[in-house]
Each structure stands twice: as C-alpha cells, then as structure tokens.
Amino acid sequence: MRISNKQIHETVRTAVSKASSALAKAQETAITGKKLVHPSDDPSGAAMANAIRSAVAANDAYTRNASRAKELLTATEAALSDIMSVLQEARQLAMQTNNETITPEGRAALVAHVQSLQKRLRLIANTSADGIYVFGGAQTEEPYPETSNPVPSYKGDLGERLIEIGPNTVVAGNVPGTKVFNVQVEDKPTNLFAILEELSDGVKSAVEPSDLLKQIDKALENVLAVRTEIGGRLQRVELATSRLSDAEINLKTSLSKLEDADLSEAILELKQRELAYEAALAVASRVGNLSLLDYLR
Numbered sequence: 001m002r003i004s005n006k007q008i009h010e011t012v013r014t015a016v017s018k019a020s021s022a023l024a025k026a027q028e029t030a031i032t033g034k035k036l037v038h039p040s041d042d043p044s045g046a047a048m049a050n051a052i053r054s055a056v057a058a059n060d061a062y063t064r065n066a067s068r069a070k071e072l073l074t075a076t077e078a079a080l081s082d083i084m085s086v087l088q089e090a091r092q093l094a095m096q097t098n099n100e101t102i103t104p105e106g107r108a109a110l111v112a113h114v115q116s117l118q119k120r121l122r123l124i125a126n127t128s129a130d131g132i133y134v135f136g137g138a139q140t141e142e143p144y145p146e147t148s149n150p151v152p153s154y155k156g157d158l159g160e161r162l163i164e165i166g167p168n169t170v171v172a173g174n175v176p177g178t179k180v181f182n183v184q185v186e187d188k189p190t191n192l193f194a195i196l197e198e199l200s201d202g203v204k205s206a207v208e209p210s211d212l213l214k215q216i217d218k219a220l221e222n223v224l225a226v227r228t229e230i231g232g233r234l235q236r237v238e239l240a241t242s243r244l245s246d247a248e249i250n251l252k253t254s255l256s257k258l259e260d261a262d263l264s265e266a267i268l269e270l271k272q273r274e275l276a277y278e279a280a281l282a283v284a285s286r287v288g289n290l291s292l293l294d295y296l297r
Helices: 005-032 043-094 104-125 177-181 192-205 210-259 263-286 292-296
Strands: 162-166 169-172 182-185 188-191
Touching: 043 104, 043 162, 043 192, 043 210, 104 192, 162 210, 169 210, 177 182, 177 192, 177 210, 182 210, 188 192, 192 210
Parallel strands: none
Antiparallel strands: 162 169, 182 188
8 A cells, every 4th residue: 555745744744743742741841840730631630639639728728727726725725824813812812801910001902902803804804816805705895894893794695616627626716704704602603703802892891701712712613624624625626736737748748649740750751752852853854845844833
C-alpha cells in the first residue's frame, strides 16, 4: 500500500504537535512544581484533589472555632479563679467580724476592704473576651451593669455560646452568670453580691460569722465546681485542636501527593520532552517541501 506525501506530511504534523504539547506540559510542570494543574491532566485525581481541598477548608474553619473557644474558656477560667480569690479574701474578713479587739478605725478599714471586693467582683462579672461577656449567656450587654445597688440584677440569660469544633462536636464557650454567682445555702437562695453586702453589714455591726462563713464556703464550692467543668471543656478543645492539626497535616500531605511534582523527575521529564520535540522537528525538516511554519500551524 502506497502512502501519499499528504499522509506523510499529516503524520509528521501530528507528531510535531504531540511533541510540542508534551513539551509544554513538561515546562508547565517544571515551572509550577505541579503535576496536576488542569482537570484534564487527571480527571479522577482532580476530583479527589477538590474533595481534599474542601476537607482542608472545613478543617481550617473548625480550627478557627477551636481557637475562639479556647480564648473564651481561658478567659472564663481566669475569671473564675479571680472570683475564688475574692471569696477567699472575704472569708478571711468574715472571720474577723466579731473580733472585739478591732478599733473603730480598724473596722472602717475592714469595711473599705469589703467594698473593694465588691467592686472587683462586679468587674470580674463583666469579663469579656472576643467581644463576648463570658457570664452573659447569649446576650450581648453587660450581665451586671453598674448601678447604685450593691446587689445588681442579672441582665444576661441562661443561654450558652455553642461553638462547633469538629464534625458533630460542639463545646459551650461560656457560662451563664446565674450558674456562677447564684448559690443555694440550706434552701436559701442568694448570690455572691448579696453575700459580700451581708459581709459589709456584718463587719459594721460585729455579727457572729458562722452563717457568713457557711455562705462563703458554699459559694466557693459552687465556683470550684464550675471551674472544674470549664477545665474539662478546655481539655476537650485542646484535644480537638491536636486532632485538627493532625488532620491538616494528613490532608495536605495527600493533596501534595496528588498535585505536587517531584522536581528531579520533572526536570528529567522536561529534558526528555525537549529531545523528543527536537527530534520531531528534525524529521519534519526532512519531509517534503513543507516549511516549519506549515507543520506548526
């Protein structure tokens, strides 16, 4: 079977075109460091890479949420620690309420100390982090706003800021103020502000401190329980953060295996494609009277 010049020319044209395309692909791989640049390079690999990128994006979102949860819970834990310090100081003062050796000046100093504790407690009660009042529930206003009343009313609610830190995994980033500041002492409801106000009155009138000490001890017990709960939440967040970090490494490693080219292999492939292209051009130059431009059109 005789092959016409036209068929030869078309065969050579096709060979040059394929060699040119392969060279262009090798150049792109060597320059970008990516073996998967276009979906057409590997349709199934491209689909898998897109799925991994979506997983990376979701993992990043969970990581940001975990960081936010940690910030809120750390601020909450610190505030609870400060509340316990206030109550411990209050307990020391309560033990001195009926001390008959205290002078009027000394008693006035004790009252001033209690008043400073009341101010500290109100400041702690309005602790905020990331623009959120940690004891305000789901509300955005100060939970214990400044008023002339030494026993302020709670302006927050019973809600919690639920933060998603993983697939089907949420953690509350705060605590409603009522859970911390309200306390039940022998079926008698009270709160930390009322206890300090009662302490102030007790210091002034030199009352026997047993009832005050009982209330303060119950308040300390309650705050410690909440603090322990917050510590548990922080551990969950830290564990989730560690898992998210591991997942990020694994996902990005998988994505790299799909997309990234081995540099030494890419350079070797480029050299081979350059040789193949030069060979195709050399063959084309020997065939017929078609010019190089004819083959490249």
